[in-house]
Amino acid sequence: MISTPITADLLRGAIDVERTAHGLLPHRLPAWARRQIPDDQLAVAEAQPSGVRLAFRTRATTVELDTLPTKRAYRGLPAPADGVYDLLVDGHLTAQATVTGGNVRMIDMATGTAELHQGPPGTARFPELPAGDKSVEIWLPHTEPTELIALRTDAPVEPAPASGRRVWLHHGSSISHGSNAAHPTGIWPALAAAQGGVDLVNLGFGGSALLDPFTARTMRDTPADLVSVKIGINLVNTDAMRLRAFIPAVHGFLDTIREGHPATPLLVVSAILCPVQEDTPGPLAPDFSTGTLRFRATGDPADRAAGRLTLNVIRDVLAQIIERRAADDPNLHYLDGRDLYGEKDYAELPLPDEVHPDPAGHRRIGENFTRAAFAPGAPFGSA
Template identity: 65%
Template sequence: MQNWITTPITLELLRGALELEPTEVGLLPHRLPAWARRQYDDPQLEMVESQPSGVRLVFSTRATAVELEVRPTKRVYTGAPPTPDGVYDVLVDGKLVDQATVPGGNVLTIDITTGAISQRPGEIGTVQVSGLSGDQKTIEIWLPHTETTELVALRTDAPIEPVAGSGRRIWVHHGSSISHGSNATSPTGTWVVHAASLAGVEPINLGFGGSALLQPFVARTLRDLPADLISVKLGINVVNTDVMRRRAFGPAVHGFLDIIREGHPTTPLLVVSPILCPMHEDTPGPATWDLDALSRGELRFAATGDPADVPAGKLTLNVIRDELARIVGQRAAEDPNLHYLDGRDLYGPADNAELPLPDDLHPDGPTHQRMAERFAELALNGPFGATASSGPGR
């Protein structure tokens, strides 16, 4: 019989999470602090900020076997193809050695046509890893990036201890579902995490699916985090939720950047515009489910706005890019550590011809890899990364 040692799960063992909330079965990692969560009443953001994109357990041990008890929350969209179980990536000394899924758990059912949400409680499951060497090593367990995960218990067959800071630069990133990792096949396969790995930086991912809407509480969260590098990928959710017009967008971007600069006056700050998304390049939002595709068992999106409304202030991705480039150019005259990257340099027309967006909105796994390689080259290992000299914090 295995002689298990149970170690309490604390923030010392977690990276990428800002808080742990006690639940009736364990602890729920959050990517927004409690004070920020109190400032919104939005089921979409509530769901996605609790999905642990970029969150991982990290510890040092001689253990040859590890068990992590969890209770996942799965999403089911009525009428849509089933969502695959979330993947746990297990790394030893930085190398992927195993992957696992946990069936069961809570089920969150979302009605596509009405937006109604219901939840059915489920059982606890276990991630099991065995056959590891008995040498001292660093183990990382990356949690599923799009599956809310309550942490119940961590067991090993040898003692564990937290790993001291890596000494690597801390990169804090904010963005939409593309940054969150939608359609990536595993948590270390999202473009943000893979880019961080390629550049040797420590990521904190505040990508929130459908929810990058220039909220001040997100800017204040970015302001208060330690960071050597900060990037904000803005625009697609503002268009596909149709939440503001051009007249409001510019001042909102200025305010968002102003708040970040309160805590990081000289930290390299990169503004990234949207990647290519043909349906929204010149057509405003809102976006909605493509019901014709859904009737064929396909999950796709469609833009429903009218291009004729653009002169009156409706936003498209081309309008957003022009505005972001103008704002950064204006501010950079007094802020030499502020930079701009056109998202089409990460995924543009030629990429779309080769690797079209499978649901017309989100990149697939190979596209995440391509975006990661380009972001590492153009930003993290390029002029943006090279200017990092202010150190973490304020």
């Protein structure tokens, strides 16, 4: 077996990399932005490598990747399954593996605290791959921060050349991050990217799509041919701001992106249907009364008159903002998130915890986004 040093030129979808005591840790926010993060929620989410993959050319038929994952568990609930590594050959999902061991971040939902229990590294092994020269991608588990330690193959490896595809930069919440998806290429942005023939840079951050200025500056500075921003659910379920602050925050976020991407197609997407938050403000609270984790909104719908946000309030305001800005910005577009997942979809594929779709829901959202965004004449349609 040949050992190849894991360097940044082998990675796609990462914004930054950090050298650790074990190896290389991909990040989805740059170091300067990470120093401005105000909470542990986003600090963990941005280090979870959703959309991050190793990409190389090789004739190898056996590939081994040593990693140190940090897994997430919830006190009082069964341990989750190990994160999945997807290996693609020439763009097709060919093999999957998991890594046992690793660190465990134990979360107490009742208190909001977490403890880190350290564990050993492990190996994702992919034997019996197709012979011949090929492009290989290894997509990392989308919810496990993953330190990359060693790459071994039975033939030489070289970084994959530029694909020539357009780069799609997307920002959103836990659904864009991939919550409840079964594997990393099964998250809806990855599915839509594959169907749309583009290269994904995914800035979906679980619980943290909050119009943070450092996220907008990161997007401004990241090369991209297509940009989308999904806005709504986290602002409601955290009860983070009122209508008075929301409107200028949206303008400021878009202004900052436009500083770096003045004419790039920019698609603003509102939240998918989420019945518990359509007309009820947050904050959202976990509910274990049924024996499984579900969420419920705790706000008072009457408080909408005082400026508290709900999903319907945000959708109405976003549509107005984009309509007004588009008069001077013809490459700015709006998509109602209920066109991705609406009432008919909820009836067929209900949200298991009332907030996040299941794997079939991710497929539905990915398919609908492909039709809405990548079809000829759509905002991201080919020229």
